[in-house]
Amino acid sequence: MIAANKFSRQLGPLFLSALISAALTHAQSTLKPDKPPITYANGLVGTAPLDDQKLIGNAPPPGEQLYSGFTSPGARLPHSSTELAPINANLDLSYPAGVRASYFYSNRTMYGFSSGADDSPTVMPVVGDWTVPPERSGSVYDKKQEKASPGYYSVYLDDYRTRVELTATTWTGIFRFTFPQSEKANILLDLGFSGGDVEVVNDHTVRGKSANGKSFFIAEFSKPFQSFGVFKQVPSRNRDPLIGFSDVEPESRTISGPFSGAYLHYATTAGEQVLLKVATGVSFEAAEARLHNEDPDWNFDAVKHKAEDAWAAKLNQVVVKGGTEKQRMLFYSCLYHSFASPHLIAKKGEQFTGLDHELHTAEYDRYDTVPFWDTGRNQIVLLTLFEPDTKLDILRSQLDRARESGYMATSFHGDNAIFMYLGDWKRGLNFDWASAYEYLRKNAMDPKGPRGHLAEYIQRGWISDFIPKGNPSPPYAGGKAGAATTLEYSWDDYALAQYALKLGKQDDYKMFLERAHNYKNVFDPSTGFIRGKTEDGQWISPFDPREPYYNFMMKEASGWSTLWLVPHDVRGLINLLGGRDKFDAKLDEFFSTPYTAKGICRDCTGVIGQYVQGNQPDQQAAYYYDWGGQPWKTQKLARQILEQMYGSDHTGYAFPGMDDQGSTASWYAMSALGFYPVDPSSSAYILGSPIFDQATIHLGSGKTFTITTHNNSAKNMYIQSATLNGHPWNKPWFDHADIANGGELILTMGPLPNKNWGSSPSDAPPSMSDNEQ
Structure with missing residues (x-):
């Protein structure tokens, strides 16, 4: 005093x-008692759409719902194929959006719950009369009583006065139904449109298999049901099961066909609980073994606590201080979604069916395909930072899948598996890199492989497109996506060149390095944009860079968005655009030109000018000012995207576009920490603007990397100065080698840009063209 x-x-x-x-x-923002990270994670984040029209563009098409992130609020473990999740969209009878997502936050009727992996039955408790799917007996539910947290989901069904709780182990799911007093309490299970075989084994067990005979399930009930029966949907004469008629067989035990299922009847007292356990496997024996090994008793709470412990171990790897309560909720929720994929197929020692259609016994934890066009741009790096041991199993899984199928997986578009393998090699993982190269190279050289139009790309150095009859505007959705595919392959080829060099394969290095410049072949200097060509090499005309093209020249993006799809050579793009000043001016125009497209891109929500946060092609562009010598603009944009594109709607749960199995969530998680891997095949991390006062990152290697900010706030978003591991740091990026053994990045923030920090050409992040200057 x-x-x-x-x-x-x-x-x-x-x-x-x-x-x-x-x-x-x-002090209030930084010195509050810290809550465990898991208490912030909310599974409902990413299930709602943006609701500010200026952020939405012109989506959706008439008659569809706006893209809502499409994350799942269901109960699961990290990377698990087993998920118990709510279904509030009756996809058997409707097609509410461009993606068949089973849950939209805004929907208020519950139709059922998934019970595990693919081909597992849909489960629904019904009190009173019920109807055979696909009509499904739904119930309105109370949004205020809906809860989704890591490993757990709960909802109250108003019409049936029944609470439903879900949790999961690796291969099993467990339901807890709390019923009212009723003589008509029922639990329905069915195999959906594809159908299969269902059998009521005894008074507490139902089992079945998918129509293709590859997936089997076992369902056990904690209490004997008093009566039962089976049902299916009988196709009409035109063989359409959706307009057929019902076949319900009381007391029958077996049935086959579309929507085959069973109903189990109880008379319940008020508050009576019935539990249901479900497991799937490659046989009835395998499913039953999983059910009894992982979930031997009926202790729902014990299973829930184990699931929460598994998630806590993941989320505890990052401890943040500062920021707002909402920012911490969004951060940990996004980090939670980042561990969604790839999915586990079999644990070590378990059987699974490989891509060669043979039955194998897993020699390690086996995972399914990485969605490379999506999470291959960011999440694959996050996984390496936090769980390198798991990542080694993922690397091995993709290689073995290549051995079984003959080619490395590409996942949707491009050929981006090389980003993961080269990036992990540069980040110090120990793997059989030479064996992986055999298949990575085969993808890039074999025209019969998964790279579309590869022969044309090799011959010409670019991929043409064809002009549809009448060349309509807005443009049609078909085509070869020639210009965008050329850019994707050029990026892939630069990573392959570096990979070949590390293996000492000089001839391959030179060949792929030459191909890595092919992106220049589809750059039109007269317009300053990437542009499609016809087979005779003429620029496709008319051309409007503001129009979103789904496959005509571009891939789910406009000419504006596609221009920046050169992460491996941003300096080369700077040169094409006429130098740093013109490059920065082009970026300024990109982020300020109003979105006025005629054509509708379903994915294109979360717009800032022509920039689209809701889809992958340009998500890295906000970080390009770090190459252009104006890193303060990246810092401002990163904050703007974090603030406006995530949770800015009335629910607080919105995502732009699609999460794509953790891609959009990973963008938030890493950008909130203050850095982003613009090129995941590079070991460089590009700086933005951290939203937290401190983030302590416990790397999977056992080392700790801390990012500390001084004077940080919503207004103090600009980096004034920095130190890295105790030394002055004037670069808007750092390398993995700088933090591999742990370290600390300290950033001093302020309300105005420091235009001298990180702006020199020598401070810019690396690019392919650096060695050519």
Whole structure:
């Protein structure tokens, strides 16, 4: 108090009041008692759409729902194929959006719950009369009582006065139904449109298999049901099961066909609980073994706690301080979604069916395909940072899948598996890199492989497109996506060149390095954009860079968005655009030109000017100012995207576009920490603007990397100065080698840009063209 009186005489009471207020505000944001990270993670994040029209563009097409992130609020473990999740969209009878997502936050009727992996039955408790699917007996539910947290989901069905709770182990799911007093309590299970075989084994067990005979399930009930029966949907004469008629067989035990299922009847007292356990496998024996090994009793809470412990171990790897309560909720929810894929197929020692259609016994934890066009741009790096041991199994899984199928998986578009293998090699993982190269190279050289139009790409150095009859505007959705595919392959080829060089394959290095420049072949200097060509090499005309093309020249993107799809050679793109000043001016125009497209891109929500956060092609573009010598603009944009594109709707759960198995979520998680892997095949991390006062990252290697910010706030978003591992740092990026053994990045923030920090050409992140200057 004496010190305060002394300062009050020297500085004046108004200044002192402001100083104390600021100090208290800062203390409240950073010194609150920390809650465990898992308490912030909310599975409902990413299930709602943006609702500010200026962020939405012109989506969706008439008659469809706006893209809502399509994350799942269901109960699962990290990377698990087993998920128990709510279904509030009856996809058997409707097609509510461009993607067949089974859950939209805005929907208010529950139709059922998934019970595990693919081909597992849909489960629904019904009190009263019920109808055979596909009509499905739904219930309105109370959004206020809906809860989704890591490993757990709960909802109250108003019409049936029944609470449903879900949790899961690796291969089993367990339901807990709390019924009202009723003589008509029922639980329905069915195999959906594809159907299969269902059998009521005894008074507490139902089992079945998919129509293709590859997936089997076992369902056990904690209490014997009092009566039962089976049902299916009988196709009409035109063989359409959706307009057929029902076949319900009371007391029958077996049935086959579309929507084959069983109904189990109870008379319940108020608050009576019935539990249901479900497991799937490659046989009835395998499913039953999983059910009894992983879930031997009926202790729902014990299973839930184990699931929460598994998630806590993941989320505890990052401890953040500062930021707002909402920012911490969004961060940990996004980090939670980042561990969604790839999915586990078989644990070590378990059997699975490989891509060669043979039955194998897993020699390690086997995973399914990585969605390379999506999570291959960011999430694959996050997984390496946090779980390198799991990542080694993922690398091995993709290689063995290549051995079984003959080619490395490509996943949707491009050929981006090389990003994961080269990036992990550069980040120090120990793997059989030479064996992986055999298949990575085969993808890039064999025209019969998964790279579309590869022969044309090798011959010409670019891929043409064809002009549809009448060349309609807005453009049609078909085509070869020639210009965008050329860019994707060029990026892939640069990574292959570096990979070949590390293996000492000089001839391959030179060949792929030459091909890595092919992106220049589809750059039109007369317009300053990437542009499609016809087979005779002429630029396709008319051409409007503001129009979103689904496959005509571009891939789910406009000419504006596709322009920046050169992450491996941003400096080369700078040169094409006429130097740094013109490059930055082009970026400025990109982020400020209003979105006025005629054509509708379903994925294109979350817009800032022509920039689209909701789809992959340009998600890295906000970080390009770090190459252009204006890193303060990247810092401002990163904050703007984090603030406006995530949770800015009335629910607080919105995502732009699609999450794509953790891609959009990973963008938030890493950008909130303050860095982003613009080129995942590179070991460079590009700096943005952290939203937290401190983030302690426990790397999977056992080392700790800490990012500390001083004077950080919503207004103080600009980096004034930095130190890395105790040394002054003037670059808007750092390398994995700088943090591989742990370290600390300290950033001093301020309300105005420091235009001298990180702006020199020598401070820019690496690019392919660096060695050509």
